[in-house]
Amino acid sequence: ELKVEQNPLFLSMQEGKNYTIYCNYSTTSDRLYWYRQDPGKSLESLFVLLSNGAVKQEGRLMASLDTKARLSTLHITAAVHDLSATYFCAVEFRGSNYKLTFGKGTLLTVNP
Amino acid sequence: NAGVTQTPKFQVLKTGQSMTLQCAQDMNHNSMYWYRQDPGMGLRLIYYSASEGTTDKGEVPNGYNVSRLNKREFSLRLESAAPSQTSVYFCASSHGGQGQPQHFGDGTRLSIL
Numbered sequence: 001e002l003k004v005e006q007n008p009l010f011l012s013m014q015e016g017k018n019y020t021i022y023c024n025y026s027t028t029s030d031r032l033y034w035y036r037q038d039p040g041k042s043l044e045s046l047f048v049l050l051s052n053g054a055v056k057q058e059g060r061l062m063a064s065l066d067t068k069a070r071l072s073t074l075h076i077t078a079a080v081h082d083l084s085a086t087y088f089c090a091v092e093f094r095g096s097n098y099k100l101t102f103g104k105g106t107l108l109t110v111n112p
Numbered sequence: 113n114a115g116v117t118q119t120p121k122f123q124v125l126k127t128g129q130s131m132t133l134q135c136a137q138d139m140n141h142n143s144m145y146w147y148r149q150d151p152g153m154g155l156r157l158i159y160y161s162a163s164e165g166t167t168d169k170g171e172v173p174n175g176y177n178v179s180r181l182n183k184r185e186f187s188l189r190l191e192s193a194a195p196s197q198t199s200v201y202f203c204a205s206s207h208g209g210q211g212q213p214q215h216f217g218d219g220t221r222l223s224i225l
Contacts, residue, residue, distance in 0.1 A: 042216045042218045099170065
């Protein structure tokens with residue numbers, strides 16, 4: 001079965017703190033994606049991770065991929081309120097014909 | 113450049129009514145997708161179209177039909193709406209392959225009474 005598990009599902013942080021969101025998946029993946037969704041809005045692509053060891057950074061967010069462990073992480077550095085959103089990882093499993101399987105999302109709230 | 117356009121943005125239906133959700137993309141993408149988003153469930157794939165002229169079932173296809181009208185347009189039809197189909201529906205498109213992300217529309221918020 002194709003499964004994508006994110007944890008935590010809810011994360012409340014203080015501004016200035018660091019934290020990591022984890023995304024585990026069940027079987028071989030070709031590619032992994034991270035998306036951001038603001039309340040009532042669409043999904044915005046953040047990162048595309050294409051191979052083992054890939055690391056991408058944009059501002060205070062850094063994503064990495066370990067295909068052997070079937071794990072991706074989204075690390076938040078010195079959080080600010082503007083990062084409050086729901087973050088989804090999505091996995092393109094091998095042989096899926098470009099379909100994505102999404103995790104349930106992590107609702108991040110950054111408090112002053 | 114509009115990207116992915118969905119219509120309508122909001123709709124209220126009565127149980128048993130039918131309707132079609134429209135989706136169009138202007139990025140010359142090969143692949144198009146329909147998802148539903150329910151609280152705490154992430155996004156679940158209803159149907160997708162890997163290329164013009166093809167459609168396939170996703171994870172939750174029951175109660176839905178789709179039409180890939182041409183390369184730009186991909187519609188989702190509810191033949192006999194049920195309260196369990198109350199959800200937010202997202203259309204997405206991508207080149208399909210080469211690690212290109214899917215681009216999402218703004219969503220259709222559908223309530224079935």
